[in-house]
Amino acid sequence: MVVISDFVRGVVLSSLAGITTVVGAIPLLVFHKHFGEKLIDALLGMAAGIMLAASAFSLAGPALEIGGGIRFSVGFLLGALLVDLFDKFSPHEHFLKGHEGAELRRLAKIWLFVIAITIHNFPEGMAVGISGYTPEAIDVAIAIGAQNIPEGAATMVALMNAGYSVRTSLLVTLLTGIVEVIGGIFGAGLILISQKLLPYMLAFAAGAMVFVVSDEVIPETHLRGNERLSTYFLIFGFLVMSVLDVLLG
Template structure:
């Protein structure tokens, strides 16, 4: 299997893991409480944080040195910031964000835009990571965190009154976005392999920005800060151990 094909296959498996979290909500249509949502998102944040640190940041520095890491990491964070600032989108808990002039866009489409903004870097990380020795670790990390993330997405949409089919379709879309990101990352490496340390750092910076600016603040705004913090710690520990075993 070529490295590019590996990146696409890995990102497909990782991305579609979101549907595993969404499947229960096809049958169980009750509203999920905020405590459960914060726990799920906290765990996902911990897994993402460990994957960012050990599977993207460290390899980027090892491959390209500190200067390339700093440049790529900073650009990744700035990229997500600019997309957040200028693209209208809807968050699971925080609600609408972006230019006020676009606030009347359909809520479903605003949610889809948010998914695209935040999940594309995850898919890109898998696609780019296929060209490093961390390929399997990154794919497993993204796949694991996508399960509770998919559950949180489905639970939120179910609670908002969306039909089962619509809920599952949007949850599936979160995975499709990551597959697209994986294809982009893999093809980028085929065209310009020397960009690997920059690209890994870019994906890491983008993911860390999402964790810090979106996920953690959302899980700390509903009164369950301690639970979400321990969930994050558990996710971080689990991914760190898996990284050690798989690496």
């Protein structure tokens, strides 16, 4: 069946996109001592730009075309709201902003970091899995995979700067990629159950990703005096993804 093949495509593409987090981390096994805060902010800024472009052109656009304005609005707002609720009530730790959500002092800080990254990456995996049912599947996978490379590198650097070993930092970075695979399976599975959910879920993924960029990624890059640098890298990431969207379209 075509639906089954689309499900498989969504899962495979989300898996490939998730793996690229490690691609960004691998160079740091050798060169991590030469990288610092400016690199983290630049890489996260670039990742934010790619996510915004992918949300606009590969998720929001198709959602509007398939489902119209009302379905898009419902899905988009629900995506942003759900991530907001997770961010507000789940215990997690940012590298600079510190603790957010419920207080669970028994939980090790490294796992609080993992939860924070999960809030970011699960919607990204969902986006790829859901897009497996659309012609934009490759575009979304490339976008998420491309932004995972700088995001994976930034995660690796931030963890090592926080005092964690190279092995632990690499393992956590790998876990962030696995989270995307799980998100992809979940998203593709929802559409497999009912294709009527497709416009809602495309919009949902777009709303979730835009919220993450605005509420988490951009503020995190503006806390160390590197606002202009991260902004230009955001513009560069948006530009690159926009051009790729046309070339692949």
